[in-house]
Amino acid sequence: MPERLAARIAGMDWDSLQASLDEHGYAKLPALLHEAECSELIASYEDEETFRSSISMARYNFGIGEYKYYNTPLPALLQLLREGLYPNLARAANRWLEQLGHTAGYPAQLPEFLDQCHASGQNRPTPLILKYEKGGYNCLHQDLYGDVFFPFQAVFSLNQQGEDYTGGEFLLVEQRPRAQSRGHVISLNKGEGLLFPTRHRAVPGSRGYYRTTLRHGVGTITSGTRYSLGIIFHDAE
Numbered sequence: 001m002p003e004r005l006a007a008r009i010a011g012m013d014w015d016s017l018q019a020s021l022d023e024h025g026y027a028k029l030p031a032l033l034h035e036a037e038c039s040e041l042i043a044s045y046e047d048e049e050t051f052r053s054s055i056s057m058a059r060y061n062f063g064i065g066e067y068k069y070y071n072t073p074l075p076a077l078l079q080l081l082r083e084g085l086y087p088n089l090a091r092a093a094n095r096w097l098e099q100l101g102h103t104a105g106y107p108a109q110l111p112e113f114l115d116q117c118h119a120s121g122q123n124r125p126t127p128l129i130l131k132y133e134k135g136g137y138n139c140l141h142q143d144l145y146g147d148v149f150f151p152f153q154a155v156f157s158l159n160q161q162g163e164d165y166t167g168g169e170f171l172l173v174e175q176r177p178r179a180q181s182r183g184h185v186i187s188l189n190k191g192e193g194l195l196f197p198t199r200h201r202a203v204p205g206s207r208g209y210y211r212t213t214l215r216h217g218v219g220t221i222t223s224g225t226r227y228s229l230g231i232i233f234h235d236a237e
Contacts, residue, residue: 005037005080022092024184025172025201026194028188029154029156029195031189033158051070052124052125053069054068057139064136065131065137069128081156082110083111092152096151099202101209113234124145125235127232128229129158129229130230134224136168140216145234150198153196153230153233154193154195161188161189165221165225165226168220168226169219170188171185172184175213
């Protein structure tokens with residue numbers, strides 16, 4: 001199974017995905033996770049040894065729902081997703097840095113980037129699984145866990161909107177300087193994913209590129225239970 005997933009990641013149209021990141025700030029992935037893989041991840045939700053912590057969103061005013069951070073070592077599927085998606089996202093991250101007048105600085109491979117996290121005291125893994133039931137939602141936020149962060153992350157839908165739940169669209173809101181915010185409402189089918197910025201993105205303007213700020217969240221679940229998988233590339237303090 002891991003080998004087949006690696007081939008799926010490598011076989012995606014990365015040129016088109018890179019173009020979408022540049023044009024829209026996000027890129028929708030095809031059904032990268034197969035049904036059996038989605039079911040396996042959902043089934044593991046109650047296996048407490050798989051996770052290092054469980055967070056109730058309501059307790060921290062993050063929304064209504066629950067998420068769990070995976071423990072180390074990460075399950076093979078998550079490790080492969082994290083390592084397989086990273087290199088092409090590092091290309092985009094370095095491109096955006098250069099467009100904004102900075103020196104490209106993200107390593108080509110994930111282990112080298114994680115070394116930077118660990119040198120800054122960020123040693124805890126951040127991939128997570130999220131569960132929302134009717135009435136649940138996730139407030140707009142950014143997933144920053146320390147001084148070192150990677151400018152992209154990914155989310156995957158683990159069950160089917162319209163069958164297992166209704167509502168619960170992914171929300172991405174972009175604030176441009178001296179302008180009103182722009183929102184994107186994105187639906188994902190089971191196994192599909194989304195690549196999106198963690199904090200900022202580069203946008204072309206009349207005087208060159210400038211930086212916008214993004215936050216993401218989840219709309220209210222109107223029925224059923226929604227599961228999703230989050231792949232964050234930087235570790236946490």
